Amino acid sequence: METKKSYWIYQIIGWSLYFFSDLLNYFTIFSFDFDEFNKLIGNLIVNVAAGISLTHIFRIIFKRYHWIKLPVTQLIIRCAAVVAIITFVLAAINIPMDRDIINTEKMNWALRDISYLINLTKPVLIWVLLYVFYNVANLRKNDAVERVQLESSIKETEAKILRAQMNPHFIFNALNSIRALITEDPKKAMSGITQLSNLLRSSLVSHRRTTVSLKEEIKTIQDYLSLEKIRYEERLQIKWDIAKETEGIQVPPMMLQTLVENAIKHGVQKALRWGFIEISSHLEGQTLLIIIRNTGKLEGTDSKSSSGGFGLENTKRRLHLLYGNKSEFRIFQENHLTVNAEIRIPLDHQ
Incomplete structure (x- = not known):
């Protein structure tokens, strides 16, 4: 008008x-x-x-x-x-x-x-x-x-597809963990079902949300690791170091859970005696730094190169879709027994 x-x-x-x-x-x-x-x-x-x-x-x-x-x-x-x-x-x-x-x-x-x-x-x-x-x-x-608008729509659709691609693999591993407990320890199996229910709820919500708070994502990882802890018992050692000021920062849903799942599958699961997963977060200026360290070796790469594995390429693509070149994801061999995955998310996109 x-x-x-x-x-x-x-x-x-x-x-x-x-x-x-x-x-x-x-x-x-x-x-x-x-x-x-x-x-x-x-x-x-x-x-x-x-x-x-x-x-x-x-x-x-x-x-x-x-x-x-x-x-x-x-x-x-x-x-x-x-x-x-x-x-x-x-x-x-x-x-x-x-x-x-x-x-x-x-x-x-x-x-x-x-x-x-x-x-x-x-x-x-x-x-x-x-x-x-x-x-x-x-x-x-x-x-x-x-x-x-079209590019934004395409990116959002692609991000949803990437999230959907992670769910079947995650559910498969979780069900395997519970299945192993049904005959051996029904009470633990029931506890595992509760944990799986929480995970599925988080997974369903992730389809409708572009980001969640780091605190919510950590809760999802805790539910997942609770299941894996039942399965691996003392073979799996877990350490947390989450800075309080980072808990409210928004991150892509189910992304860290996928990296932890990858660490279990390609690291702890292959360890001869025991393995560990260490998850930490802190601020570096206007950047959120999340570090996931775990027992393992990057197969088929040198010590400083990126590794393959389920979800790693999707993680890079999801970060790029949401934050462009301001985000960073890298995974490398920290020493002969430890793999280090680092994610940097800019705070100016919050």
Whole structure:
């Protein structure tokens, strides 16, 4: 509505200023009596109305038939034809009106008509060029907005798909842990079912949320490790070092749980005697640093290279989707028995 209002204001002011300035030129060249002055004012009103009407008709045609989407050559040809038509119509209106005031009959008719066409072509051409350029700029702006919205939608869809890809693997491991306890220790199996219920609830919520607080994510990991602790008993040693000020910071849901699951599968599970998992978090300036250390070796890589394994590539992609290049994920061999995974999340995205 605001754009439409501005359009009509510019139309009235623009054409009024042009034809008023044209009227002033007449006063510098000719002298008029009162009746002729009234006729000039009448001519001014007719010209303003004609200019507004003709250009508005062009606008209607331009929008209805989507000229903005035409190839450049076709657009130029059609706009040139419109400029010629509007100019001829305005000239046809002005020549008869001016005849009685400035006695154009004494002029050479060819020179007179050419003079009118040249003078009237300028404002019409400027109007058409401004309108076309405005629409081109507006189209590019809208296309840019649509591209951003589309990219955002694609990223959100991709992030949801990545979260969905983690769930089957996680459920499979959790069910295996409980299945091993059903005959050996029913009470522990019941406790495990409660833990699994909490995990499934967290998993379901993760599909509807882009991020959760670190405190919620830690609770999910605790439920998961409780299940694995039942399975591995003393073979699994767990250490926590979560800074209080980091608990409210938002992180991608189920991401850390996937890394812990990966640490169990590729580290603790393969340890000959026992293995450990150490999870810590603290702030480094405007960055949240989360470290997951575990027993294990990166297979098929040197000590400083990234490792494969379930969920690692997804973790990189999810971080990139949410935080771009400001986030960082790396996993490396800290020493011959310890793997270190580090995640850096910028606080300015919170």
